[in-house]
Amino acid sequence: DGGITQSPKYLFRKEGQNVTLSCEQNLNHDAMYWYRQDPGQGLRLIYYSQIVNDFQKGDIAEGYSVSREKKESFPLTVTSAQKNPTAFYLCASKSGGGRTDTQYFGPGTRLTVL
């Protein structure tokens, strides 16, 4: 919250299906991020985007895809290639491109693949 929305809060999918998680921000931030959180693993970076129509892989990009067609939106697709997709997914944004800029997180989407 605080200008970043993620929906839905809980999502259930069958194994083998692709699923897209939404992330929208009205903070006019340039940079946006996707993290995955598993118990005891902290936050692991999946993808990030510094500017519209550009994005970079994070540490665990395999099995995921993103797009950044608009500044406000950074959807994440969890594909069937992701071996263990059940997790808590967090989207974040940052106003600047500097090292001292802080990140603002959305409320997260808890994905369960059955």
Next chain:
Amino acid sequence: GQQVMQIPQYQHVQEGEDFTTYCNSSTTLSNIQWYKQRPGGHPVFLIQLVKSGEVKKQKRLTFQFGEAKKNSSLHITATQTTDVGTYFCAAPANQAGTALIFGKGTTLSVSS
């Protein structure tokens, strides 16, 4: 690649006791940030440290950045039940600072 180690992973205290979590890096950090995540919630920014040896306080929370800028700590004095949650440190993942790398976090539980 860049790694940030955080200890302990879990800490349980009685209300009123102090609590400390530590963050260590093998490389010099340009800055370090601390976030708090309440149970069921999302990480919220607490503070950023930039200068060598910097100490900042927020009420009962004291944040320190080591002289060599390779370690940091968060100390909570006289914990309260409202302090429960997971505390993460985070540092720039690259020179440009376009991404952060997070420690695995310390989960604090407090019993009254």
